[in-house]
Amino acid sequence: MRKVRDYYAVKAKKEQYPARSVYKLEEVQEKYRLLRPGDSVLDIGCFPGSWSLFAGVAVGEKGLVVGVDLEQGRQAPRPGSAPIHWLRFDIGKADCLVAIKKIRPAFKVILCDIAPTTTGNRWSDAQQSLRLVQTSLQLAETLLLPGGNYLTKIFQGEDVPALLQELRRAFVLVKVLKPRSSRIESREIFILAMDYRGGEIITPEDGGPPDGAGNSIDIAESDTQR
Ligand SMILES: C[S@@+](CC[C@H](N)C(=O)[O-])C[C@H]1O[C@@H](n2cnc3c(N)ncnc32)[C@H](O)[C@@H]1O
DSSP states (O other): OHHHHHHHHHHHHHTTOSOTTHHHHHHHHHHHOOOOTTOEEEEESOTTOHHHHHHHHHHOTTOEEEEEESSOOOOOOOTTOOOEEEEEOOTTSHHHHHHHHHHOSOEEEEEEOOOOOOOSOHHHHHHHHHHHHHHHHHHHHHHEEEEEEEEEEEEOOTTHHHHHHHHHHHEEEEEEEOOTTSOTTOOEEEEEEEEEOOSOOOOTTOOOOOOOTTOOEESOGGGSOO
């Protein structure tokens, strides 16, 4: 495991990305092409900025990236990149949506690598992660264009199957992913939801039992060996 960690950390330094997490997005992009030239991208929980830098190049000069985080992003876009707007906001506060909409009222892609400050308590960390993801989905209900794509990190927990059920109602394709560059010991997984049908995503009153159907994990180590 240490070898894998070192490999991606060294690669990130060499390629001048501020975080090794960029390779998780790169793997998903290589397999699913969720970012296309000209796309508008909202990157939620963007600091220190690797995903936004990568997305900027993927969507190119005709695209647009808005990154929002509690911390102020400062990275300069790469050559050939879309412009990147760095916003410093708590996504749970109403002024965040107002600030995003001032730049762009709707987005083709929403990325969400948001993470709570972890406590080491698996249950409460998973709950905090779920809450942040639900908040990002409330933003998506307002900001994501029909046909758009959504990618989020989430800590594995008992509520994930129910969340997947809701996403399957709102998107045509939903996949659970564990990129090779995500540490095996990490509880994080990624959910990719493509081709938004529009309308409601999260229904708070929906307490139906999760069926767990189709919750298999993709991009397992075995199919991403190079
Ligand atoms: C793992 S980091 C993101 C790394 C980033 N994707 C990259 O590649 O550089 C998670 C981020 O979520 C942010 N975050 C956590 N809670 C937040 C909130 N309520 N509003 C905005 N950002 C939040 C943290 O400040 C942290 O920078």
